[in-house]
Amino acid sequence: MKRRKILTLSSGTLIALPACSSKKGDEGSKVGKHGASSSRFGNQPVRLGANTQYRPPAYVNKGLRNPNMNLPTQFSGKSVTHSRGLSNQPYVAMTFDDGPHPKNTPRLLDILRTRNIKATFYVIGSNVDRYPHIVRRIVAEGHEIGNHTYTHRKLTALSNSELRSEMRRTEDAIVRAAAVKPRTMRPPYGALLQRQRSLVFSDFTYPTIMWSVDPNDWKRPGPSVVRSRILRGAHNGAIILAHDLHAPTIDAMPGTFDDLLSKGYQFITVSQLLALKGQA
Ligand code: NI
DSSP, X not given: OOOOEEEEOTTSOEXXXXXXXXXXXXXXXXXXXXXHXXXXXXTSOOOOOOOTTOOOOOOOOOSOOOOOOOOOOOOOOSOSEESBOOSSSOEEEEEEESOOOTTHHHHHHHHHHHTTOOOEEEEOHHHHHHOHHHHHHHHHTTOEEEEOOSSOOOGGGSOHHHHXXXXXXHHXXXXXXXXXXXXXXXXXXGOOOHHHHHXXXXXXXXOEEOOSBOOOGGGOOOHHHHHHHHHHHOOTTBEXXXXXTOHHHHHHHHHHHHHHHHTTOEEOOHHHXXXXXXXX
16 A cells, blocks of 8 residues: 655645655665665765856846836826926827737837836727737737727718728727727827817717827938937827838837936826826
């Protein structure tokens, strides 16, 4: 019969150990493996050669990191349009429109993650249906999703029912992909009539989110120009517009983020910016 030793872990779990370590004398005069090694080395510590193969894990980001911004995201208020947050705190919201893109969005997410920066993505519904796994990753990594219509048409020419359909189809696609509901919208080309803004606010509770810093990155002026335009335009409460479907925009982001962090800016999402605004 094999004897087993029962150990109780601090979690209360019982585990059974094999009998070989249970009791002296079990193995009689036989010098087992353990006995042999203890007689060879006595009580002296075992000396091992230097482990020349060991390398510490790579330190991924030696640069600046955004602090954890555990701010409330619930906002209320009657304003149907916002272009900026409060000017008395060094908070900025980085927004990326027109994705998700199968290559550029994951690359941007890597850049954001190494700096602990949370951004807001105004996604196009048809792209959400094409790349739902990227939307799930955006949400899983703590970013916010906003509604940027399903077909990216200019909304000012649409009927109310067409406008509602653009909002509804995109919201449904986002919920299907990532089980979250967008809380704000941004109109393609920034074009939305005042009465349409009121309609999406009353029907979907979406405030219309414009921007206060526009580097015109969609005209592809090159990464260094995008970076310097954002840096020059940045201010407390800025909502910064960029597009994650353009590769040169993504190329500009590491330097842009590091510049803004070194100037003392902290990155928060659009809902966090609006929640702070509501408290003021
Ligand atoms: Ni757009």
